[in-house]
Amino acid sequence: MQQESARRSNRERTEETREKLIAAARRLFIEKSYAETGTPEIVRSAGLTRGALYHHFADKQALLQAVVEREAEQVAKEIEQGSDDAASPVRALIDGGRAYLAAMTEPGRTRLLLLDGPAVLGRARMDEIDSRHGNRTLREGLAAAMRAGAIRRLPLDPLTGLLGAAFDRAALTIEAGADADACHRALAGLIEGLSAGKTGGAD
Amino acid sequence: MQQESARRSNRERTEETREKLIAAARRLFIEKSYAETGTPEIVRSAGLTRGALYHHFADKQALLQAVVEREAEQVAKEIEQGSDDAASPVRALIDGGRAYLAAMTEPGRTRLLLLDGPAVLGRARMDEIDSRHGNRTLREGLAAAMRAGAIRRLPLDPLTGLLGAAFDRAALTIEAGADADACHRALAGLIEGLSAGKTGGAD
DNA sequence: CGATTAACATACAGGCTGCATGCATGCAAC
DNA sequence: GTTGCATGCATGCAGCCTGTATGTTAATCG
Numbered sequence: 001m002q003q004e005s006a007r008r009s010n011r012e013r014t015e016e017t018r019e020k021l022i023a024a025a026r027r028l029f030i031e032k033s034y035a036e037t038g039t040p041e042i043v044r045s046a047g048l049t050r051g052a053l054y055h056h057f058a059d060k061q062a063l064l065q066a067v068v069e070r071e072a073e074q075v076a077k078e079i080e081q082g083s084d085d086a087a088s089p090v091r092a093l094i095d096g097g098r099a100y101l102a103a104m105t106e107p108g109r110t111r112l113l114l115l116d117g118p119a120v121l122g123r124a125r126m127d128e129i130d131s132r133h134g135n136r137t138l139r140e141g142l143a144a145a146m147r148a149g150a151i152r153r154l155p156l157d158p159l160t161g162l163l164g165a166a167f168d169r170a171a172l173t174i175e176a177g178a179d180a181d182a183c184h185r186a187l188a189g190l191i192e193g194l195s196a197g198k199t200g201g202a203d
Numbered sequence: 204m205q206q207e208s209a210r211r212s213n214r215e216r217t218e219e220t221r222e223k224l225i226a227a228a229r230r231l232f233i234e235k236s237y238a239e240t241g242t243p244e245i246v247r248s249a250g251l252t253r254g255a256l257y258h259h260f261a262d263k264q265a266l267l268q269a270v271v272e273r274e275a276e277q278v279a280k281e282i283e284q285g286s287d288d289a290a291s292p293v294r295a296l297i298d299g300g301r302a303y304l305a306a307m308t309e310p311g312r313t314r315l316l317l318l319d320g321p322a323v324l325g326r327a328r329m330d331e332i333d334s335r336h337g338n339r340t341l342r343e344g345l346a347a348a349m350r351a352g353a354i355r356r357l358p359l360d361p362l363t364g365l366l367g368a369a370f371d372r373a374a375l376t377i378e379a380g381a382d383a384d385a386c387h388r389a390l391a392g393l394i395e396g397l398s399a400g401k402t403g404g405a406d
Numbered sequence: 407c408g409a410t411t412a413a414c415a416t417a418c419a420g421g422c423t424g425c426a427t428g429c430a431t432g433c434a435a436c
Numbered sequence: 437g438t439t440g441c442a443t444g445c446a447t448g449c450a451g452c453c454t455g456t457a458t459g460t461t462a463a464t465c466g
Contacts, residue, residue: 193396
């Protein structure tokens with residue numbers, strides 16, 4: 001009766017089910033929000049039951065974490081594809097930022113990665129995910145620019161976090177309907193300031 | 204029997220009850236989180252019942268909004284008290300930032316204003332609250348500095364948002380145990396960069 | 407081919423939210 | 437001042453959700 005569906009191994013079956021759950025959860029978490037989406041709705045949308053969900057994920061939070069992790073990975077991939085070569089380290093940073101903002105245009109990413117993720121999983125877990133995917137390229141870019149003497153030397157990790165937060169906010173603001181070009185200019189100004197600001201470095 | 208409690212007018216009674224609910228909710232939202240705190244626990248902690256809560260607030264979100272609003276107001280007040288006079292516009296910005304970070308040291312404020320608030324109330328409502336209390340001073344400071352020619356001219360509103368986000372992230376990072384001084388330096392570097400970076404201002 | 411384990415569905419317990427109902431007290435008008 | 441209404445608040449209820457325990461089918465392995 002179930003020829004094509006029963007022919008898959010346990011391994012494939014697991015992968016497929018997890019995939020369906022993550023996809024359905026992603027869809028609903030984006031459309032509504034994590035809090036306003038119930039597990040019954042998720043599994044209904046995935047064509048499964050809550051039994052499958054709680055078999056593969058410890059709880060609802062773990063499902064969100066899987067969704068977030070995958071999304072962060074995807075964003076990192078798009079950024080790396082977008083910014084390969086750059087004239088100068090500073091230009092590389094600005095280009096990377098632009099690629100990040102472009103990636104965050106994908107609907108729902110801001111909600112997943114910047115709102116629900118931090119609130120539900122906590123900033124610690126989000127930082128850990130971020131450092132593996134999102135902020136990694138930014139951090140490397142800043143380190144390279146510092147080594148090259150293109151920007152003033154500042155504490156690397158805090159600066160990475162601060163700039164990353166500025167990028168995040170820019171993504172949110174743009175999605176909220178603000179002037180994207182103005183945001184890009186402000187962001188570029190912030191970065192360029194790092195390169196020129198060697199005057200006040202007497203700390 | 205209830206002499207001192209029955210002697211208050213309806214007006215006072217309302218104020219007092221709302222106050223108790225907000226205080227209890229604040230305490231628990233900070234200790235745990237918004238999501239993990241139930242209304243039964245809140246009213247128990249306040250010595251009331253859920254009837255009182257839902258009489259004064261439309262729903263649990265409205266209670267959080269009241270808590271957040273009050274907290275943002277308090278932060279703004281502390282900042283204004285902390286930074287009165289400043290030598291230069293740029294120094295005023297840095298001092299203001301330092302005052303903000305100091306205010307955000309108060310336990311739980313980061314969770315209320317930077318995590319649960321945006322996630323539950325949505326960024327639109329939070330932006331509205333922020334623009335009335337928190338970011339207002341920052342925005343005015345940036346505008347003044349631009350008028351004085353102390354920093355390069357960039358789109359004001361986006362820049363305010365971006366810098367505000369950097370401040371927020373600094374507060375979170377510091378609370379997470381990072382080196383506070385390094386965060387302060389990175390933040391100051393970001394701001395000072397705006398003042399020196401007149402090279403790329405060909406806009 | 408029998409036994410074990412994994413994948414999944416179903417049923418259940420506890421808790422929570424929001425509302426509707428009910429009571430008691432403050433308040434205003436006559 | 438007492439009559440009537442509105443306000444402040446407590447209690448009870450309906451519906452939903454989460455997490456878990458139990459049962460069933462299908463795959464894997466000796």
